[in-house]
Amino acid sequence: MNLRKKWIHWWAILGLLMGLSVFVSSVFAAPQATTVSESSPQPQRYVLDNGMIVILQELHTAPVVALEVWVKAGSITEGEYSGSGISHYVEHLLFKGTEKRGVGDTGSRKKSGKEIPSKFICP
Structure with missing residues (x-):
């Protein structure tokens, strides 16, 4: 394999890993913070x-x-x-x-x- 094809190969793998990490982080993301509502009990x-x-x-x-x-x-x-x-x-x-x-x-x-x-x- 020549040098140009190797670089394309590594960039493709890097792109795949980055896409996979975005997908995994969105699946396992922490739930959004909820705000304390007006109906919350007072201290x-x-x-x-x-x-x-x-x-x-x-x-x-x-x-x-x-x-x-x-x-x-x-x-x-x-x-x-x-x-x-x-x-x-x-x-x-x-x-x-x-x-x-x-x-x-x-x-x-x-x-x-x-x-x-x-x-x-x-x-």
């Missing part, structure tokens, strides 16, 4: 005995459960005691060390590729 608010607020909204458009937890804690909620609460204590543990971790351990963990999530680092 319900509950206050637990320990003061925690729970907001619940049921949407039966997909067979999944999603959960988010928000906590009113951290330096922003310390008010006039800013710098003397738990967030300041955790900051000292992270950056000034503990009995098991020295002052430079946090930095060496970062350099070694082990990430420290930003949610554990106080502003």
Whole structure:
């Protein structure tokens, strides 16, 4: 086979594969997202005995459960005691060390590729 026929052969195979991939992706495509209608139940608010607020909204458009937890804690909620609460204590543990971790351990963990999530680092 000469070079021109080989190229035509490969382009034909490539075209066939691309057409097949479009067909397969359309057959197995995810269903279109449904929008929350006006008749959807409104969120319900509950206050637990320990003061925690729970907001619940049921949407039966997909067979999944999603959960988010928000906590009113951290330096922003310390008010006039800013710098003397738990967030300041955790900051000292992270950056000034503990009995098991020295002052430079946090930095060496970062350099070694082990990430420290930003949610554990106080502003």
